[in-house]
Amino acid sequence: MSANPIPVKIVVAGGFAVGKTTFVSAISDIEPLTTEAAMTQVAKDVDDFGDAKTKKSTTVAMDFGRVGLSEELVLYLFGTPGQDRFHFMWDELVRGAIGAAVLVDTGRIDQCFPAIDYMENAGVPFIVAINAFDGMLRHHPEDVREALDLPRHIPVVVTDARHRAAVRDTLVALVRHAMTMAATTA
């Protein structure tokens, strides 16, 4: 048997239809797979018997891909939707992650706000990657930085979710950023 590879992961976040699944499949060795997680939320209100009253269940589907980096190293890329109600999943996803690439469609910049807020609050290394649909860059990266009120040390890059090389370069930018963060906090 060959050695077991060490698993590392990167989160691909962003609004609906920004290109997360496209981004993952551009570089994945396998067709992206889907896993579902369920959360049962117990409402706070309590009935006459002191039992919790209502339970609500939410299911969230995540796409993910796998990139063999060497015999000993495998990278998992998890694409997950950005709505607030999925944060229970993000807590698990960002745990131990290298970091996150937050995809932005410059036509709908506001859609990435929840993802950026989350990563900032959780202290997760992240970069912003503008998915230039059809090579069209409607806004300059620096304008995007300003619109998002991003600190200077957070990289803003332009990517193309459909192209493997562009996706790889985006991941390289994220890993470099994570290394800078690791070096400054160590």
Place this chain on the structure above:
Amino acid sequence: MTNPEPDALSGLRVRPYMVTGGRTRSVVELPLETIVRVTPEGQKAVETLSLEPRAIVDLCHQPLSIAEISAHLHLHLQVAKVLVGDLVHSGHVATHSATADATDRPDLQLLERVLDGLQSL
């Protein structure tokens, strides 16, 4: 344990929920990228296993993450974790992850290796 209300189950496929005996949380907290691999002893002792655990053991002749197990067997992530946790306990599979403590971020040395790997793609 009281019966779960019907709507608490509506988002779950009932059968895999039942195979875990109603538990939704694994004793050991396994991150979803945890690699699972059958052990030599586990390979020889599948007869006693029920359907889902056996399917996991069969899948994990190659190293696979819990997320992949969940996707291939159409099990909710939490269910896959509980079943893998049981199989670790019974010695059928072994798991490993990048850091001893799953809450740690990869260290500089590991990040360097990831960078090298990406650049050689």
